[in-house]
Amino acid sequence: MFAERLKILREEKDLKQFELAKLLDLAPSTISMYEQGKRYADQNTLLKLADFFGVTTDFLLGKSNIKNINETDECMNEVLEVFKDYKGLSEDNKQIIIQLIKKLNNDK
Template identity: 40%
Template sequence: MFGKRLAEVRTNKGLSQYELAERLGFSRAQIANYEQGTREPDFHTLIVFADFFEVSLDYLLGRTEIHEFNANGYQTYTRKELTEREEGFLEEALQVFRKYSSS
């Protein structure tokens, strides 16, 4: 999914693979490999792309369809029901937060 999203945001910005590579200090081959899915970027590289295109990491990774930020710089979400897995994850995160914030 990342490769498709990278190609999408790049073309929406009117950039070729070569132009994007030049602006961000990558080779054109790296950009092509990311877009084709033959290479996966590291976390730092993901942040570079997200910052450059002004989209969230979740959008680049295909975890959300929302790619624009509101006027405050925050990504807006519509309410949706959480899955049991998501609820469990949030409950665990809340417990950890409470444990370490009270220390």
């Protein structure tokens, strides 16, 4: 997953492998090997890459689909708003919502 995400992020910034390598003080062959899945970044390089692209290390490694902290905050705010609305519902309506969510999840 790291290889694919790195390549996508690099291409989104319209950078060639050698350009990214130069910006991060790495060998172009290192970037190439990362993108081919033949080599993995050490912790320091992973942090540099995440910082450069403005994403979390978890996103880079494929452990999360949330690119950055701001996305996480936005998601949490949405969840809180929905929860506030849910709390104001009658018990019958809460059950309807729960059943609807279960149905939607089963239809995936």
